[in-house]
Amino acid sequence: MVLMGFLPDLPRYLPRSKTLQDSVSLLCLLWTNCRRGIPAVLSVDMPEYGKAIGSLRRTLERSKKMTLQTLASAAILGRLEYSFLPSSGLMRFGVHPRGISTMTQQLGPPGRDDVVYAAILRETYKVLTPYWFFTGDNVFLNEKQWKQPIQKNITQKIGSSSLEPHEFAAMEVAARHFGGMYDQLCECHRIRSEPHQPAAIENSHGAIKYAHDLEETAAEANTNLLRAAIQSGDVEEVVDQNSLPKTSYKISNIHLGEILLLSLRVQFLNLRIYYDWAVLYDLLQADELYSRLKDLAVESWKYISFLRGIEFFDATMLSPALWPSLELANESERQYLMDFFTEIDNFRHTTPKDKKEEEMRILSYTAIITGRKSAKRDLNS
Structure with missing residues (x-):
C-alpha cells in the first residue's frame, strides 16, 4: 500500500491511541483477508468495523484537542470505506468525510518539517475529493498553507x-x-x-x-x-x-x-x-x-x-x-x-x-463527473 505513505510512521504513535489501534487492526484484518482469498467487504455488521467507528466516535466526544493520531485513524477508515464498502453510498460521501474535514481544520496546517502530518494530509485530500464533489464544501486543502506541504511530500517521494x-x-x-x-x-x-x-x-x-x-x-x-x-x-x-x-x-x-x-x-x-x-x-x-x-x-x-x-x-x-x-x-x-x-x-x-452491471456503473460515473447526469439520484446506488 505504497500510496498510503504515512503507514510506516504509525507504530510509534500506536501506544498513544486506542482509536488508532482499532483502525489499524481493521486495516490489517481486511488486508490479511485479501491475501488469504477471504472476502473483504466492510459492513455495519462487521464487529471490527463497528469497534473502529465506535472508538473514533468516543475519542471525538471526550477529547478537547484534536491529535494527529485521531486524524490518522479517520484517514485510514476513509480509505477502507472507499475501497471496501460494496457501493458508493452515503457512508462514503456523507458523515465521515465531513468529520475528517472538520478534524483537519481543527488540527491546523502542518509545520515546515512535519512530514508525517503532510503524508496524512495527502491521504486526507484523496478521501475528501468525492465529498467536495457531492457537497461543494470548502476545498480548504487547496489553500497555500495546506497545499504546499502536500505537494512537497509527493515530490520527495518521487x-x-x-x-x-x-x-x-x-x-x-x-x-x-x-x-x-x-x-x-x-x-x-x-x-x-x-x-x-x-x-x-x-x-x-x-x-x-x-x-x-x-x-x-x-x-x-x-x-x-x-x-x-x-x-x-x-x-x-x-x-x-x-x-x-x-x-x-x-x-x-x-x-x-x-x-x-x-x-x-x-x-x-x-x-x-x-x-x-x-x-x-x-x-x-x-x-x-x-x-x-x-x-x-x-x-x-x-x-x-x-x-x-x-x-x-x-x-x-x-x-x-x-x-x-x-x-x-x-x-x-x-x-x-x-x-x-x-x-x-x-x-x-x-x-x-x-460485467455488464459494472460497465454501466462506470459509464454512469463518467456521465456524472462530466456534467451530463445528476449525482443526486445515484447517492444510494
Missing part, C-alpha cells in the same frame, strides 16, 4: 529534482480542477436544463471557455511531465503486444505514476466536457475534439500494464483515470477494458460482479 517543476505544474492544475469541480458541474446542469434559452446560451460561453482552458492547461502539464520523465529515464515506453496500443509505459516510481494519471484524468474529463458542449451547440470543432478524445483514450491504455504491476489496493485508487476511455472503445477494446477493471477489483475476493 525524488527526481529534474521533474519537480513539472510535477508542481501537474499538481496545480489538478488542485484547480478539484477546487472548481462542484461549481463547474452545477453550471453544466443549469445550462443543460434549458440549453437553448437566451440566458443559457450566454452562460455557455463561460462554461465552454472554462473547460477548454482547463483542458489545455492539463494537457500541457501532462505532456511536459511525461516528456521530462522519459528524458530522465523515469518513464520508458516499451513494446507490449498484449496491450491495446501495443506499447506500455514502464514507470520507475508509483508516486510519479499517480501524478501522471492524475493530470491525464483532469485533461480527459475537461476535454469530454468541452466536446459535449461542442455537440450540444453544434460547434465546428466537435469532430476534432472527438478525434482528440480517441487519441487520449489510447494514451490512457498505455498505463494498464503499470496498474497491473502495483498493489491492487493502490491500483483501485488510480484506475478510475481510465474510466472515461470506456466510452471511446470499440467492442473488442471494451471487453479488454472490462476484463482489466474486473481484475483490479477482484482483490477484495467478493462475489464476482456482472
